Amino acid sequence: MPTISMFFGIIISMNYDDHNPPHIHARYQDYEASFTLDGELDKGDMPSKQRKLVAAWIVLHAEELEANWSLASNGEAPFKIEPLR
Numbered sequence: 001m002p003t004i005s006m007f008f009g010i011i012i013s014m015n016y017d018d019h020n021p022p023h024i025h026a027r028y029q030d031y032e033a034s035f036t037l038d039g040e041l042d043k044g045d046m047p048s049k050q051r052k053l054v055a056a057w058i059v060l061h062a063e064e065l066e067a068n069w070s071l072a073s074n075g076e077a078p079f080k081i082e083p084l085r
Contacts, residue, residue, distance in 0.1 A: 012054070037065050
Protein backbone atom coordinates (compact mmCIF):
# COMPACT_ATOMS: atom_id res chain seq x y z
CA MET A 1 0.00 0.00 0.00
CA PRO A 2 1.85 3.12 -1.17
CA THR A 3 2.25 6.02 1.23
CA ILE A 4 0.89 9.23 -0.29
CA SER A 5 1.47 11.58 2.68
CA MET A 6 2.77 11.76 6.24
CA PHE A 7 2.12 14.43 8.88
CA PHE A 8 2.15 14.65 12.69
CA GLY A 9 2.96 10.95 12.98
CA ILE A 10 0.05 9.94 10.72
CA ILE A 11 0.78 7.85 7.62
CA ILE A 12 -1.72 8.12 4.76
CA SER A 13 -1.85 5.46 2.06
CA MET A 14 -4.03 4.36 -0.85
CA ASN A 15 -4.21 0.88 -2.38
CA TYR A 16 -3.72 0.24 -6.08
CA ASP A 17 -6.58 -2.21 -6.39
CA ASP A 18 -9.00 -1.40 -3.61
CA HIS A 19 -12.75 -1.62 -3.23
CA ASN A 20 -15.35 1.16 -3.38
CA PRO A 21 -16.25 3.60 -1.98
CA PRO A 22 -13.13 5.68 -2.65
CA HIS A 23 -11.11 5.96 0.54
CA ILE A 24 -7.69 6.35 2.14
CA HIS A 25 -6.03 4.42 4.94
CA ALA A 26 -4.52 6.19 7.94
CA ARG A 27 -2.15 4.78 10.55
CA TYR A 28 -1.13 6.45 13.77
CA GLN A 29 0.86 4.51 16.37
CA ASP A 30 -1.19 1.32 16.94
CA TYR A 31 -4.35 2.74 15.32
CA GLU A 32 -5.55 2.02 11.80
CA ALA A 33 -8.59 3.46 10.06
CA SER A 34 -10.03 4.11 6.64
CA PHE A 35 -11.70 7.39 5.70
CA THR A 36 -13.99 8.14 2.78
CA LEU A 37 -12.92 10.96 0.48
CA ASP A 38 -15.42 13.29 2.17
CA GLY A 39 -13.49 12.92 5.45
CA GLU A 40 -15.79 10.49 7.27
CA LEU A 41 -14.35 7.65 9.34
CA ASP A 42 -15.32 4.47 7.49
CA LYS A 43 -13.68 1.64 9.43
CA GLY A 44 -11.24 1.22 12.27
CA ASP A 45 -10.32 3.57 15.07
CA MET A 46 -8.22 6.70 15.48
CA PRO A 47 -7.88 9.12 18.41
CA SER A 48 -10.15 12.15 18.09
CA LYS A 49 -7.35 14.68 17.49
CA GLN A 50 -5.77 12.61 14.72
CA ARG A 51 -9.19 11.84 13.21
CA LYS A 52 -9.84 15.60 12.92
CA LEU A 53 -6.40 16.18 11.36
CA VAL A 54 -7.00 13.48 8.74
CA ALA A 55 -10.49 14.84 7.96
CA ALA A 56 -9.10 18.38 7.53
CA TRP A 57 -6.32 17.11 5.26
CA ILE A 58 -8.86 15.24 3.13
CA VAL A 59 -10.97 18.38 2.66
CA LEU A 60 -7.89 20.40 1.65
CA HIS A 61 -6.77 17.80 -0.89
CA ALA A 62 -10.09 16.48 -2.20
CA GLU A 63 -9.28 16.99 -5.90
CA GLU A 64 -5.86 15.36 -5.59
CA LEU A 65 -7.37 12.41 -3.72
CA GLU A 66 -10.01 11.92 -6.43
CA ALA A 67 -7.25 11.96 -9.07
CA ASN A 68 -5.23 9.45 -7.03
CA TRP A 69 -8.26 7.16 -6.68
CA SER A 70 -8.72 7.25 -10.44
CA LEU A 71 -5.06 6.34 -10.95
CA ALA A 72 -5.19 3.55 -8.36
CA SER A 73 -8.41 2.18 -9.89
CA ASN A 74 -6.54 1.85 -13.19
CA GLY A 75 -3.64 0.02 -11.53
CA GLU A 76 -1.36 3.06 -11.62
CA ALA A 77 0.69 4.40 -8.74
CA PRO A 78 -0.90 7.30 -6.84
CA PHE A 79 1.20 10.44 -6.47
CA LYS A 80 2.42 12.03 -3.24
CA ILE A 81 0.26 14.77 -1.68
CA GLU A 82 1.52 17.65 0.48
CA PRO A 83 1.28 17.00 4.22
CA LEU A 84 -0.81 19.02 6.63
CA ARG A 85 1.31 21.79 8.11
